[in-house]
Amino acid sequence: MPRAAVAVTAAVTAAVLAGCASSTSSATSASSATSASSAAATPSGAAAAASFPVTVKAANGAVTIKAEPARIVSLSPTSTEDLYAVGAGRQVVAVDADSNYPAGAPKTSLSGLTPNIEAIARYSPSLVVTYQDTGGLVSGLAKLGIPVLIEPAVSTLDGVYAQIEQLGQATGHTAQARSVVAGMNAQITADVKNVKETARKNLSYFWELSANPYYSATSSTFIGQIVGLFGLKNIADAADKASDAGYPQLSEEYIVTAKPQIIFLADNQPNDGGQTPAVVAKRPGWAVLPAVQNHEIIPLNDDIASRWGPRLPQLVAQIAQAIEHAPSA
Amino acid sequence: MRRAGLLGAAALFLIVAALVSALVDKIPFVHLPTSLSAVDQAVLFQIRLPRIVIGALVGGLLAVAGAGYQGVFRNPLVDSGMLGSSAGAGLGATIAIVYLGGAGPSAVPVAAFAGSLAGVAIASLAGAAGSARGPVSSGTATLLLAGVAVGLFLTAVQTFILERSTQVLQQVYGWLLGSLSGASWQQVTSILPYAAVSTAVVLLHGRHLDVLAVGDEEASALGMRPAMVRGIVVAACSLAAASAVAVSGLIGFVGIIVPHVARRLAGPGYRGVLPLSLLLGAGFLVLADTLARTVLAPAELPIGVVTALVGAPAFIWVLKGTRSVGV
Numbered sequence: 316m317p318r319a320a321v322a323v324t325a326a327v328t329a330a331v332l333a334g335c336a337s338s339t340s341s342a343t344s345a346s347s348a349t350s351a352s353s354a355a356a357t358p359s360g361a362a363a364a365a366s367f368p369v370t371v372k373a374a375n376g377a378v379t380i381k382a383e384p385a386r387i388v389s390l391s392p393t394s395t396e397d398l399y400a401v402g403a404g405r406q407v408v409a410v411d412a413d414s415n416y417p418a419g420a421p422k423t424s425l426s427g428l429t430p431n432i433e434a435i436a437r438y439s440p441s442l443v444v445t446y447q448d449t450g451g452l453v454s455g456l457a458k459l460g461i462p463v464l465i466e467p468a469v470s471t472l473d474g475v476y477a478q479i480e481q482l483g484q485a486t487g488h489t490a491q492a493r494s495v496v497a498g499m500n501a502q503i504t505a506d507v508k509n510v511k512e513t514a515r516k517n518l519s520y521f522w523e524l525s526a527n528p529y530y531s532a533t534s535s536t537f538i539g540q541i542v543g544l545f546g547l548k549n550i551a552d553a554a555d556k557a558s559d560a561g562y563p564q565l566s567e568e569y570i571v572t573a574k575p576q577i578i579f580l581a582d583n584q585p586n587d588g589g590q591t592p593a594v595v596a597k598r599p600g601w602a603v604l605p606a607v608q609n610h611e612i613i614p615l616n617d618d619i620a621s622r623w624g625p626r627l628p629q630l631v632a633q634i635a636q637a638i639e640h641a642p643s644a
Numbered sequence: 645m646r647r648a649g650l651l652g653a654a655a656l657f658l659i660v661a662a663l664v665s666a667l668v669d670k671i672p673f674v675h676l677p678t679s680l681s682a683v684d685q686a687v688l689f690q691i692r693l694p695r696i697v698i699g700a701l702v703g704g705l706l707a708v709a710g711a712g713y714q715g716v717f718r719n720p721l722v723d724s725g726m727l728g729s730s731a732g733a734g735l736g737a738t739i740a741i742v743y744l745g746g747a748g749p750s751a752v753p754v755a756a757f758a759g760s761l762a763g764v765a766i767a768s769l770a771g772a773a774g775s776a777r778g779p780v781s782s783g784t785a786t787l788l789l790a791g792v793a794v795g796l797f798l799t800a801v802q803t804f805i806l807e808r809s810t811q812v813l814q815q816v817y818g819w820l821l822g823s824l825s826g827a828s829w830q831q832v833t834s835i836l837p838y839a840a841v842s843t844a845v846v847l848l849h850g851r852h853l854d855v856l857a858v859g860d861e862e863a864s865a866l867g868m869r870p871a872m873v874r875g876i877v878v879a880a881c882s883l884a885a886a887s888a889v890a891v892s893g894l895i896g897f898v899g900i901i902v903p904h905v906a907r908r909l910a911g912p913g914y915r916g917v918l919p920l921s922l923l924l925g926a927g928f929l930v931l932a933d934t935l936a937r938t939v940l941a942p943a944e945l946p947i948g949v950v951t952a953l954v955g956a957p958a959f960i961w962v963l964k965g966t967r968s969v970g971v
Contacts, residue, residue, distance in 0.1 A: 412808075426807075426810065429807070429810075525818070527818060527819075528823060528944060530814075554942045554943070556943075564943035564944060566825065566937055566944050567825060568942070569942030571687055574683060586812070587811060587812070599690040599827075599829065600686035600687060600690030600691040602686070603683050603686045
């Protein structure tokens with residue numbers, strides 16, 4: 316029995332690491348598909364007014380939406396945030412169990428990880444939005460005549476903007492989606508510009524996705540690129556292997572030896588690891604790290620840090636603040 | 645005398661394993677730095693050494709618990725993971741991770757420990773209820789079957805909870821696969837009392853297990869109370885396994901292969917098999933963990949994968965020359 320258990324859990328862990336987008340942003344298998352979709356997502360019908368039918372090119376190909384969708388089901392926490400940001404919130408009738416923002420979203424027990432087609436159909440949706448096509452979701456809902464948009468984890472900032480604009484277009488809120496994107500872009504650009512002037516480029520950081528085992532994200536990942544806007548050095552880069560797809564596992568010995576100056580915790584909230592700055596400071600051997608000695612352990616909002624939605628500027632601002640406070644390298 | 649020699653050799657094996665593990669990146673020894681920086685010291689004394697000590701403790705506990713269970717049940721395929729221990733620990737850890745939120749990281753070992761013991765308790769009660777109406781000799785078989793059933797049930801509950809809270813999947817499976825990466829001196833001190841008591845009790849019952857191996861009737865004729873001996877040894881083995889599982893997660897195979905290797909070396913008598921299993925298990929797990937943290941460095945393999953990958957072929961090789969080893 317232990318033999319079988321090990322084999323099964325190993326397989327499941329691999330699957331989880333590859334597919335658990337809502338919790339750790341490590342939905343790496345999806346990111347390659349995204350670059351294609353983000354390139355193609357520039358509005359085809361450029362008219363500002365909502366015009367239906369509309370055809371958008373999501374990760375699952377061209378999807379035609381015949382009329383303004385009055386009943387939207389979102390199975391992706393990021394897409395839920397996107398939909399509310401572009402003003403489609405009133406059309407949303409159900410969101411999945413992980414969609415915890417904004418507060419008014421109609422949370423249900425639906426799951427994006429293991430979608431149940433019958434349960435989804437019970438809400439008689441006119442549009443379903445999710446981040447991955449598992450369990451025959453797209454083909455199953457197609458039989459019921461329900462269009463599905465797959466909006467997977469993105470690999471670039473432009474990908475974030477393209478998804479928001481695409482969801483705006485698909486729901487009849489093209490103009491508002493554009494202004495959301497413009498606002499995000501302006502905030503992020505301003506934050507990056509302000510920090511760059513203080514010239515703290517040589518700081519090194521460790522982005523902690525999980526503890527025991529310690530998973531991190533390299534500069535090639537979406538989140539690594541976001542931090543990379545500030546020109547910091549990522550200690551995970553030297554450990555990157557092709558098979559990690561940008562999310563290498565690091566031993567404690569490696570992390571301590573690399574002496575990061577800033578530690579970002581994407582696993583500090585109670586429901587996501589509970590690795591608070593106090594917990595990190597108490598880890599055996601970590602007291603020698605510059606980040607611990609200078610109190611540069613930054614607890615992030617795990618949800619914002621693992622999604623690719625409209626709250627991204629908040630994350631960027633938090634990173635900017637951490638860099639401002641750090642003693643220069 | 646032969647037994648003493650074997651035990652000495654096993655102790656030497658453990659010491660060599662620990663040294664190799666501690667200095668694995670400093671070999672050849674001429675490269676050993678004369679002065680260690682603060683970071684080097686932190687890595688060696690705060691991260692690596694406690695990990696080696698925990699590895700030795702966990703390996704020894706799992707092996708001695710496995711050997712004890714095999715003696716009680718007169719069954720060479722039993723190990724500490726059966727009787728609901730692993731499944732109970734897994735459920736306990738899952739509940740701590742999912743429901744205890746911020747207290748999670750510190751609560752997981754306690755919850756796993758409690759879950760492991762609770763799993764055995766439930767399985768024992770179910771087994772006792774099941775065997776009450778059957779013939780006495782079927783008691784151990786009924787207990788094992790109850791352990792399997794309780795294990796499946798607890799695993800199903802765990803899967804149900806996980807399905808409701810997919811955010812923590814990675815954390816939970818990381819724990820289930822077993823790892824010594826969270827080892828600390830504080831963990832060492834917290835499991836040491838349980839480890840010492842349980843190991844001492846099991847080791848003291850080697851002679852009783854040898855008598856039990858002959859059969860319950862013969863044991864009774866010699867003035868022993870088989871049911872009581874069984875109860876004591878099962879309780880001690882469960883405590884040993886629970887202490888190990890609390891700090892390491894689920895590590896398979898050690899409890900089965902190590903006692904078999906010990907039997908191959910020392911013969912079937914439990915007075916030899918138990919202490920030899922303790923030392924061999926400790927050395928084996930320290931070596932397995934050294935592989936786990938160096939093969940993919942700086943990433944780490946789950947140690948359960950190493951014990952199975954290395955352990956299974958080694959086990960088959962051992963079995964090849966073992967047609968008629970008594971249990």
